[in-house]
Amino acid sequence: MPPVLPVDLLEGPMLVLEGRVVTMDDEFTVLPRGRVYVDKGAIRAVQDAAAPAPAGFEAAKVVATDGTLFPGLIELHNHLSYNVLRLWTVPRKFTNRDQWGRIPDYGKLVTGPMKVLGQTADLLPAVIRYVECKCLLGGVTTSQGIELFSNHGGRRYYRGIVRNVEQTDDPELPEAAAKIADIEATDARRFLARLMRQSCFLLHLSEGTDDAAREHFQALKIEGTEWAITPALSGIHCAALKPADFEVLGARKGAMVWSPLSNLLLYGATADVRSARSHGVRIALGSDWSPTGSKNLLGELKVAWLASVDAGNVFTKRDIAAMATREAARVVGWQKLLGSLEAGKRADILVIEGETGDPYETLLKASETSIRLVVINGMPRFGLGSLMKSLGVTGESVRVGGRGRTLNLKQANTDPVVGAISLSKARKTLTDALHDLPKLARDLERGRAGPMRAAVRGGPPTWFLALDELADTGIDLRPRLPLPGRRRPTGPSLEPTRAAVPFSRIAEPLTLDPLTVVDDDDFLNRIEAQTVLPEFVRSGLRALYS
Numbered sequence: 001m002p003p004v005l006p007v008d009l010l011e012g013p014m015l016v017l018e019g020r021v022v023t024m025d026d027e028f029t030v031l032p033r034g035r036v037y038v039d040k041g042a043i044r045a046v047q048d049a050a051a052p053a054p055a056g057f058e059a060a061k062v063v064a065t066d067g068t069l070f071p072g073l074i075e076l077h078n079h080l081s082y083n084v085l086r087l088w089t090v091p092r093k094f095t096n097r098d099q100w101g102r103i104p105d106y107g108k109l110v111t112g113p114m115k116v117l118g119q120t121a122d123l124l125p126a127v128i129r130y131v132e133c134k135c136l137l138g139g140v141t142t143s144q145g146i147e148l149f150s151n152h153g154g155r156r157y158y159r160g161i162v163r164n165v166e167q168t169d170d171p172e173l174p175e176a177a178a179k180i181a182d183i184e185a186t187d188a189r190r191f192l193a194r195l196m197r198q199s200c201f202l203l204h205l206s207e208g209t210d211d212a213a214r215e216h217f218q219a220l221k222i223e224g225t226e227w228a229i230t231p232a233l234s235g236i237h238c239a240a241l242k243p244a245d246f247e248v249l250g251a252r253k254g255a256m257v258w259s260p261l262s263n264l265l266l267y268g269a270t271a272d273v274r275s276a277r278s279h280g281v282r283i284a285l286g287s288d289w290s291p292t293g294s295k296n297l298l299g300e301l302k303v304a305w306l307a308s309v310d311a312g313n314v315f316t317k318r319d320i321a322a323m324a325t326r327e328a329a330r331v332v333g334w335q336k337l338l339g340s341l342e343a344g345k346r347a348d349i350l351v352i353e354g355e356t357g358d359p360y361e362t363l364l365k366a367s368e369t370s371i372r373l374v375v376i377n378g379m380p381r382f383g384l385g386s387l388m389k390s391l392g393v394t395g396e397s398v399r400v401g402g403r404g405r406t407l408n409l410k411q412a413n414t415d416p417v418v419g420a421i422s423l424s425k426a427r428k429t430l431t432d433a434l435h436d437l438p439k440l441a442r443d444l445e446r447g448r449a450g451p452m453r454a455a456v457r458g459g460p461p462t463w464f465l466a467l468d469e470l471a472d473t474g475i476d477l478r479p480r481l482p483l484p485g486r487r488r489p490t491g492p493s494l495e496p497t498r499a500a501v502p503f504s505r506i507a508e509p510l511t512l513d514p515l516t517v518v519d520d521d522d523f524l525n526r527i528e529a530q531t532v533l534p535e536f537v538r539s540g541l542r543a544l545y546s
Contacts, residue, residue: 011412012041012347012378015391016057018049019065020355022363024326024340028318030359035062036069038347041378045343063390065351067372068359070321071340072141072348074328075297076165076176076202077236077257077286080146081465082114083131084430086513087523088291093268093532096208096240097492100266104506110291111470112503113510116440117433118465124148125418126429127465128158133407133423134515135162136382137400138296139371141348142328142338144178144202144286147468148417150461159415161381163348165202165332174333176200176234179468179475186480186489188220192228199333202257204478205235207492209267213240216490219481228481229254234331236286239263243275250279255331258323261303261537262288268532270307274314284328290513297324298366299517302544303537305364310536317360347378351387367545368516369401381408396422401518417463427512434510441504517545 021034023046037045037057045054053060088109094100101111117123128146135143145157145164157167165176177198184190195201206217217240220228231253235241238256241249249256256276263270276283285304287294294300301320308315329339337346351373354362362370373383380393388395388406395408407423414420433440468475480489514520524545528538 012038013392014039014057014060015347015375015378015380016053016060016062017065017069017349017351017373017375018062019351020068020359021046021341022068022070022321022359023342024071024322025342032355034069036341036347036349038349038375038378041347043341043343043345043347046341061390063387065372065387066355067351067353068355068362069341070350070352070359070363071325071338072350072374072376073139073297073324074142074284074332074334074339075135075140075286075300075324076144076234076284076328076331077259077288078135078143079289079469080131080135080143081118081127081467082110082289082291083134083295084117084127084434084513085110085113085289085291086511087526089526090265090292090530090532094208094266095210096213097204098212099208101492107503108506108508109510112441112507113434113437114465114467115470115503116437116444116507117430118467119444120433120440121462121464123429123433124463124465125421126426126433128160128415128418129409129421129423129426130430130512130515132160132162133409133426134296136374136407137368137371137398137405137515138298139350139352139366139374140297141350141374141376147179147466148463149466150463152461154461155466158417159413160418161376161409161411163376165200172337174199176202176332178202179477180479182476182480185476185478186482188222188228188481191220191479191481192222192230195228195230195232198232200234200331201232202234202236204491205238206240207237207478209240209269211240212490214242214245215483216478217241217245219483219490220479221484223484227252228479231255234282234284237263238271238276239267239269241272241275243272243279246272246275246279246281250276250281253282255282255284257284257286257331258304259286259288259293259300260307261300262293264303264307264537265292265530265533268534273308274311277314282327282331283323284331285323295513295517295520295523296368298368299541300324301364302541305544306537306540310534317358317364321360321363347375349373349375351383365544367401368518369403371400379408382406396424398423400516431512434512437510438504438507441502441507445502445504 015038021031023029033049142163145166184194229252234255236257260270287300326339329335353370
């Protein structure tokens with residue numbers, strides 16, 4: 001068998017990037033005029049622009065970015081596959097995850113369409129290409145992965161350009177887990193044993209605001225002072241937790257992945273971040289997914305800032321920036337190699353327009369048109385056409401907010417499932433598919449497409465999206481431990497209520513979600529029309545985009 005190669009090969013070009021450098025190191029050093037020296041995927045030096053070049057870089061070309069350099073943004077919660085769908089208009093305030101998953105309109109606009117897209121093999125390359133580019137255009141260099149399953153029974157994660165926390169094939173970047181076998185999810189001691197074997201476990205926890213949502217956390221208690229919590233546990237959402245719960249989580253060095261917009265849209269409230277911070281809980285950010293969350297992590301940074309201000313100025317702008325860089329790297333156990341711009345670390349770099357003023361405010365107020373360059377593992381992946389050309393990189397031309405950009409999707413170990421499909425091709429394919437959604441649904445229901453059809457063909461495996469949240473597959477996204485003395489598991493149901501009629505009868509043509517906020521004429525209007533969303537977000541978000 002051929003050797004398993006890391007997803008990100010350390011073979012990038014020699015680069016010297018000049019601009020204001022926000023290192024996000026332990027001292028939060030900012031170099032007003034600095035240079036980052038990169039070779040073969042790694043940062044070799046970060047220093048003042050006036051300092052002599054390090055050995056080997058004496059003749060290297062210096063490229064002025066005319067911007068502010070940050071570490072690449074790390075997102076620790078996103079259901080990427082769903083990011084082809086537009087923002088859902090939430091009809092009323094809910095108190096836990098089970099409630100909104102049963103709304104007919106949600107099935108019509110979210111779960112139904114995703115089942116069709118996920119089970120139509122010919123659409124898989126387009127979905128993956130589109131949502132990964134959506135990350136890049138928002139400055140994200142690391143996110144949760146896209147899991148696939150085949151008609152032969154295999155499961156694996158897509159090997160893409162954006163770093164995937166669940167599969168790196170790199171011993172220096174320990175892989176996070178995000179799904180758990182049912183037998184471990186329903187037995188507290190088995191769950192604890194599983195946690196103790198993992199460096200990071202990203203699991204949905206206490207999704208909602210009511211007692212039922214809180215019980216999902218309380219069920220982690222085994223007996224006495226023993227809890228199924230270790231430093232590996234990173235609870236996603238944690239919106240129902242009380243101060244005493246955060247005290248338990250913090251004392252056991254657990255972490256939280258905060259998705260404020262999704263929480264506020266669905267429940268009108270989000271996690272008690274003041275209590276989380278006071279008890280030392282590590283906090284990272286995730287935009288959740290497009291149907292009920294931010295379009296990308298740039299948007300989630302803004303909502304996190306607005307929520308912090310509303311809660312009594314819990315965090316500084318620097319704190320919020322850290323949640324998407326250095327703190328996120330700590331949560332996933334990658335702090336030795338990512339999360340800051342320092343010599344010896346992997347070269348994941350985001351360049352934002354502007355070199356003056358508060359650098360952290362520059363990031364918080366950035367829109368997608370503010371992004372000048374995105375580098376992953378030392379390879380320029382997205383940026384201004386002129387800047388990419390100066391770096392010797394060519395690729396697909398795209399427009400963001402009417403401004404030209406270049407997208408570099410070439411990859412030495414390209415995933416064969418996606419291959420060389422362009423963004424423009426992916427966009428057209430998905431636009432047509434969503435328009436033809438009723439017909440695609442009928443084809444699946446009549447056995448003309450999907451896993452069952454592929455199974456009878458034989459031959460090499462055919463791959464589909466693994467949407468475990470839509471069906472009971474023996475793998476779950478959350479622990480399902482019962483409270484002590486009870487048998488009923490906590491947490492939302494494994495499977496949404498079965499539709500009364502086949503999806504094809506209620507399916508209607510849909511519009512593909514635009515890649516960016518600046519190219520979505522309706523996004524901020526839809527945010528402002530969300531009746532559950534608190535006023536501080538509805539009235540405050542637009543200003544942070546302007």
